[in-house]
Amino acid sequence: MNAYETMTPHQRQQEAQRLRARYEALRDMDLRLDMSRGKPGKEQLDLVSDMLTVLHDPADCLLDETDVRNYGQLSGLRAAKELFADLLGCKASECFVGGNASLQLMYDTIAKAYTHGLLHSPRPWSKEACVRFLCPSPGYDRHFKISQSFGMELITIPMLPTGPDMDLVEAYVKDPQVKGIWCVPKYSNPDGIIYDTATVARLAALRPAAPDFALMWDNAYCVHEFEGAFVPFADILSLCRAQGNADMVYEFASTSKITFPGGGISVLAASEDNQRYLQALMAIQIISYDKVNQLRHVRYLQDRDHVLALMARHAEILRPKFHCVLDLLEREIAPLGLAQWQKPKGGYFISVNTLPGLAKRTLELCAQAGVKMTPAGATFPYGKDPSDRNIRIAPSVPPVEQLSQAMEVFCVCLKLAALEALA
Amino acid sequence: MNAYETMTPHQRQQEAQRLRARYEALRDMDLRLDMSRGKPGKEQLDLVSDMLTVLHDPADCLLDETDVRNYGQLSGLRAAKELFADLLGCKASECFVGGNASLQLMYDTIAKAYTHGLLHSPRPWSKEACVRFLCPSPGYDRHFKISQSFGMELITIPMLPTGPDMDLVEAYVKDPQVKGIWCVPKYSNPDGIIYDTATVARLAALRPAAPDFALMWDNAYCVHEFEGAFVPFADILSLCRAQGNADMVYEFASTSKITFPGGGISVLAASEDNQRYLQALMAIQIISYDKVNQLRHVRYLQDRDHVLALMARHAEILRPKFHCVLDLLEREIAPLGLAQWQKPKGGYFISVNTLPGLAKRTLELCAQAGVKMTPAGATFPYGKDPSDRNIRIAPSVPPVEQLSQAMEVFCVCLKLAALEALA
Numbered sequence: 001m002n003a004y005e006t007m008t009p010h011q012r013q014q015e016a017q018r019l020r021a022r023y024e025a026l027r028d029m030d031l032r033l034d035m036s037r038g039k040p041g042k043e044q045l046d047l048v049s050d051m052l053t054v055l056h057d058p059a060d061c062l063l064d065e066t067d068v069r070n071y072g073q074l075s076g077l078r079a080a081k082e083l084f085a086d087l088l089g090c091k092a093s094e095c096f097v098g099g100n101a102s103l104q105l106m107y108d109t110i111a112k113a114y115t116h117g118l119l120h121s122p123r124p125w126s127k128e129a130c131v132r133f134l135c136p137s138p139g140y141d142r143h144f145k146i147s148q149s150f151g152m153e154l155i156t157i158p159m160l161p162t163g164p165d166m167d168l169v170e171a172y173v174k175d176p177q178v179k180g181i182w183c184v185p186k187y188s189n190p191d192g193i194i195y196d197t198a199t200v201a202r203l204a205a206l207r208p209a210a211p212d213f214a215l216m217w218d219n220a221y222c223v224h225e226f227e228g229a230f231v232p233f234a235d236i237l238s239l240c241r242a243q244g245n246a247d248m249v250y251e252f253a254s255t256s257k258i259t260f261p262g263g264g265i266s267v268l269a270a271s272e273d274n275q276r277y278l279q280a281l282m283a284i285q286i287i288s289y290d291k292v293n294q295l296r297h298v299r300y301l302q303d304r305d306h307v308l309a310l311m312a313r314h315a316e317i318l319r320p321k322f323h324c325v326l327d328l329l330e331r332e333i334a335p336l337g338l339a340q341w342q343k344p345k346g347g348y349f350i351s352v353n354t355l356p357g358l359a360k361r362t363l364e365l366c367a368q369a370g371v372k373m374t375p376a377g378a379t380f381p382y383g384k385d386p387s388d389r390n391i392r393i394a395p396s397v398p399p400v401e402q403l404s405q406a407m408e409v410f411c412v413c414l415k416l417a418a419l420e421a422l423a
Numbered sequence: 424m425n426a427y428e429t430m431t432p433h434q435r436q437q438e439a440q441r442l443r444a445r446y447e448a449l450r451d452m453d454l455r456l457d458m459s460r461g462k463p464g465k466e467q468l469d470l471v472s473d474m475l476t477v478l479h480d481p482a483d484c485l486l487d488e489t490d491v492r493n494y495g496q497l498s499g500l501r502a503a504k505e506l507f508a509d510l511l512g513c514k515a516s517e518c519f520v521g522g523n524a525s526l527q528l529m530y531d532t533i534a535k536a537y538t539h540g541l542l543h544s545p546r547p548w549s550k551e552a553c554v555r556f557l558c559p560s561p562g563y564d565r566h567f568k569i570s571q572s573f574g575m576e577l578i579t580i581p582m583l584p585t586g587p588d589m590d591l592v593e594a595y596v597k598d599p600q601v602k603g604i605w606c607v608p609k610y611s612n613p614d615g616i617i618y619d620t621a622t623v624a625r626l627a628a629l630r631p632a633a634p635d636f637a638l639m640w641d642n643a644y645c646v647h648e649f650e651g652a653f654v655p656f657a658d659i660l661s662l663c664r665a666q667g668n669a670d671m672v673y674e675f676a677s678t679s680k681i682t683f684p685g686g687g688i689s690v691l692a693a694s695e696d697n698q699r700y701l702q703a704l705m706a707i708q709i710i711s712y713d714k715v716n717q718l719r720h721v722r723y724l725q726d727r728d729h730v731l732a733l734m735a736r737h738a739e740i741l742r743p744k745f746h747c748v749l750d751l752l753e754r755e756i757a758p759l760g761l762a763q764w765q766k767p768k769g770g771y772f773i774s775v776n777t778l779p780g781l782a783k784r785t786l787e788l789c790a791q792a793g794v795k796m797t798p799a800g801a802t803f804p805y806g807k808d809p810s811d812r813n814i815r816i817a818p819s820v821p822p823v824e825q826l827s828q829a830m831e832v833f834c835v836c837l838k839l840a841a842l843e844a845l846a
Contacts, residue, residue, distance in 0.1 A: 037494060045492045046481045056476045058469045069468045069683040071460060099522050100713040107708040115537050115549065115573065126549040149707045150538065260492040263715030284572045285530040290523040290713060292686030
């Protein structure tokens with residue numbers, strides 16, 4: 001029973017009046033705060049300004065006799081592959097280096113499954129009567145939208161504190177129409193959960209009925225701790241290979257939250273056989289992604305140690321912002337029992353689960369007071385949260401002082417929504 | 424009748440001996456020259472080195488209150504759209520700014536036609552029994568490969584000195600299975616032909632049976648004169664709109680041969696209705712293309728006049744290379760009547776039509792002597808030149824002295840091939 005339920009109707013009315021007055025005062029401040037997307041803030045962007053000029057002379061653009069300014073090298077610069085291999089623990093030969101968006105590499109992998117089929121597809125997915133895809137939820141809305149855009153049937157898999165509910169996943173993959181699963185294995189979007197070793201092992205050892213089942217492994221936050229030491233992770237490509245599933249996994253990562261979100265580089269890591277197959281298709285689509293920018297990143301980021309040192313500096317900027325959000329939730333919401341949340345140590349989100357039925361109304365009130373959050377439901381397939389309770393908070397953009405205002409708005413709105421529900 | 428046919432067998436034998444000796448001497452020089460692709464040479468890349476540092480400070484990355492380093496702005500920076508609109512004569516609102524490859528925008532347009540359909544498609548092309556595409560030939564191999572990769576039936580349309588044979592095009596588009604045509608309207612690849620006004624008008628006024636017929640307008644060489652003054656061209660979007668075909672045309676261009684081939688920016692220009700439709704699909708695929716690089720280009724290229732001034736400097740580098748090739752052909756081949764060719768004033772190619780049956784053998788001999796050219800047949804659908812006569816020469820990479828060696832090899836090889844054919 002939450003604190004409001006134990007109140008008398010009169011007490012609740014008084015509390016509502018008090019909150020309404022505070023809400024109106026906050027609304028009149030004419031705030032315009034955006035916490036809807038996992039975007040780095042300005043201070044983080046400024047941190048990597050040397051990126052801009054790391055190549056400043058034609059001679060800087062030569063690498064192993066290759067002039068990166070010119071055409072060629074479909075799969076990317078060898079040095080860029082080595083950088084990503086160093087970060088992910090896979091082989092450079094397993095890397096395809098893309099443009100500024102790993103999302104595009106994910107989309108294109110699915111698109112090619114539809115138009116041409118994957119390496120082990122009996123036929124292109126467009127020729128299948130039905131394609132079903134597993135969506136651990138709450139999850140990343142853009143993943144689900146890719147699947148939805150291609151007309152797949154989205155299957156919700158509950159997220160546990162250890163990762164996706166593997167009993168359910170193992171049951172579902174017996175269906176040959178189930179063609180894949182979306183995973184964010186480290187600091188999952190939005191819960192910030194790190195899949196535990198057993199979950200990762202069970203995913204690598206899946207025995208899907210579909211020969212072209214795709215383990216879509218979006219390692220978006222692989223080096224993105226904001227609290228504590230770097231948490232190592234296993235190379236999913238090796239794990240899958242050891243289980244006879246070498247061609248099942250497609251891993252994605254990018255520098256979007258290491259350098260510039262609007263101008264980074266990305267990677268698709270997959271088995272050498274997958275690379276051969278996919279690159280033959282990609283050769284029709286592009287001559288190569290931007291190699292000048294790849295070289296900028298190689299020169300600027302250097303290697304894993306250097307990247308981790310840079311991430312520690314990002315962490316210093318992000319940590320107070322996450323603390324601010326968590327502190328306010330702890331102080332304002334925890335005593336009332338209106339919601340629960342994870343306390344992540346990395347990634348870009350805090351995932352709040354309110355009492356059932358409060359998410360949409362809370363965010364509606366927030367929006368009216370100038371605080372924009374990810375729409376309620378977005379973290380579930382088809383944008384529909386069956387319990388209307390999950391809210392994704394992205395604290396990275398606003399400075400701490402604005403953040404604490406925004407969180408005050410949020411807490412007031414959640415309380416008002418809870419009181420409205422009881423009225 | 425060519426000069427060799429008028430010789431006696433003995434004279435031909437003597438000529439072959441002489442050429443064979445010269446060929447062997449050239450082969451022994453161990454040349455390694457690549458004339459296979461329309462790539463700018465190093466001198467051209469160095470011309471635009473200021474691109475590298477045009478953004479050197481965080482403050483440089485702000486544009487109209489937008490921080491280009493961060494996420495957002497799917498369709499590209501307003502200023503980048505204005506730059507392309509200035510070059511192409513269309514409206515900024517008709518531009519979608521892409522990454523370093525217009526090829527990718529072309530591929531993705533076709534891919535989306537297959538997976539989702541175009542704006543006026545009754546159904547996705549993947550659900551059509553048969554899709555046919557018109558391929559003016561000789562043409563650009565990468566266009567044809569996109570169509571081929573999606574399993575289309577490729578229909579060869581002969582190129583006339585005025586552009587594609589429009590009588591044929593108008594006849595073919597009565598077939599509802601004919602869904603589009605590939606065009607390079609200015610300095611066509613490889614012939615270097617500028618479509619004449621009547622051809623462009625007839626293309627804009629087509630009455631295709633397919634409601635989703637796509638006029639794929641690859642304006643790759645829109646400002647790429649190497650000889651003489653800039654040749655203005657009509658805005659194809661306006662022309663189509665005036666004919667009631669506003670949504671029929673998809674125009675593409677890029678800075679690949681203005682700044683860096685490996686790190687430029689590209690554009691897809693199409694009606695505002697097409698933009699709305701396509702951008703809704705693209706929003707699933709990408710958050711935006713690289714806006715940092717878009718801003719680099721905006722700051723460096725400025726406007727149309729500034730671009731044309733830069734292109735004049737490219738022209739100074741390219742002109743002697745084209746002259747070298749044309750002079751050698753004129754001196755060595757013209758008197759013998761073994762081939763014919765256009766004399767383009769822009770673009771990146773010289774298209775040589777040998778006597779029938781000589782192209783493949785000529786290029787085989789060239790390759791053995793270390794001179795790599797675009798494979799024979801590449802300029803035709805399915806890589807098959809029915810007359811085995813078209814050879815695409817790309818003179819832009821080698822310095823003039825190497826080019827004259829390469830062309831000597833080429834001329835000797837063509838003569839040997841002609842003599843072999845008569846033997």
